[in-house]
Amino acid sequence: MAAYFPYRSIRERKQTNDYIIRLEKKIEAFSQGQQLIQEELKQLSVLNGSSYLPFNRKISDEAAHSIAEYWSDRLSIEIQSNEIRYLERRAIYIEGTLFGRVATTSTDIVIRSLLAQSIIQQGRRFELLEIGTLFGLGSSMIYDSLISKNIDCNLTLIDPLDGYYGGNALDPITGLIASEKLLHRNFNKLSIPREEIILHKGLSTDKEIVEATHSDYDLILIDGDHSYEGIKSDYELYAGKVRTGGIILIDDYQHSSVWPGVKRYTDETIRFDERFEFIGAQSRTAAFRRL
């Protein structure tokens, strides 16, 4: 009999059953919690755009470590992982708040911001020139990283702003049309004052635009025409416009399967330009300092 009834009393049997019921309730509550966490995670991936963007938004621990190590060494500064996480978070916030998207990875945004911050000169207004602006998000993020360090900044932006590479074409990812109106809406959303934005609507090769830019930029980002001829003419026209100690950044340097001309021109010509020293290249960004 005892073999079929392993309880010493009815009371003990009831206690055991009650215990099992309590355990089952705990398991149920736990799996409900698990479901809630999974829902939250889904929300997060929507908020950081990873559900539709082709570029990473979340920087892995390994990548964050590699950014800190690589650029601390190249820039002779101590970069903390918290700084990387802060810039990553601001980038996700800015992209979530503004219209459109930034056309690169969070890793590149962080690298560009760190490079910009590394050449801050206290008391000097930072002059940033970007060739190829699209929705203005990349430049906004660098701007944001500078003003967070109490550095005033002017943004000089060159782009025809008539859709994705012209013809009022829709941006293939967001379905929006890059335009001057949208750009200013974006800057308003980030409370960037109009007087800090100099917009040259047109191509970087337009004579009047070249003439309208000065020769004292702290940072120039070449991110417009990614063909060999495009990067060549941008470099020839604008490299001399970086101040001594300033930096020129080449976008999509390490993305040669899509834009082979960028890497070829950089390796064949820019790396041998005696006016500049190569600082480093990581993810898609290559950086050179004006001597």
Ligand SMILES: C[S@@+](CC[C@H](N)C(=O)[O-])C[C@H]1O[C@@H](n2cnc3c(N)ncnc32)[C@H](O)[C@@H]1O
């Ligand atoms: C890759 S997107 C720029 C992305 C932007 N920098 C960002 O951070 O999101 C390239 C932009 O360059 C523009 N563009 C192409 N050729 C150009 C040129 N020669 N001068 C200025 N802009 C150009 C395109 O219309 C497009 O808006």
